[in-house]
Amino acid sequence: MIEEKNVKRHFLYPGTIFAEPDEYQISTVLGSCVSVCLWDKLTHKGGMNHIMLPFWNGEGLATPKYGNIAMEKLLMKVLSIGCRRENMVAKIFGGANLTGTGQEMFMIGDRNITLVLEMLEEFRIPVVAKDVGGKIGRKIIMNTESGVVLVARGRRVE
Secondary structure, eight states, X not given: OOOOTTOEEXXXXXXXXXXXXXXXXXXXXXXXXXXXXXXXXXXXXXXXXXXXXXXXXXXXXXXXXXXXXXXXXXXXXXXXXXXXXXXXXXXXXXXXXXXXXXXXXXXXXXXXXXXXXXXXXXXXXXXXXXXXXXXXXXXXXXXTTTOOEEEEEOOOOO
């Protein structure tokens, strides 16, 4: 990646969201988790979430680790920094079904992908790019000003 001078950086931990009005490079690492990058084509602002599980079941805290909560919170956050829903596009990453972890029987990656696609359709935000599924993890870096998202795929370990 080309080194960008004076661009703030933020590492997005699982179960969190991030959107600020200034330009940032947001990075995260994904396995079965899914990240949605929302970006406004006119204001050149955006944000990202890091979803661990598809649905909050009503018990405990309604945190952004759950997809149905994270999607709503990300949308509200990007709207609060000046983005407009009609100008937004989405990019989706992650959702691998990693083998050897015991989680593949639950298909968490596939369920996370399905949830975000359904919610984006409900929000009427078009998906313009995605790199989802499979059996390997990814590292992504989003530039919130340009909307560009770089993806590095991990290596499969047998």
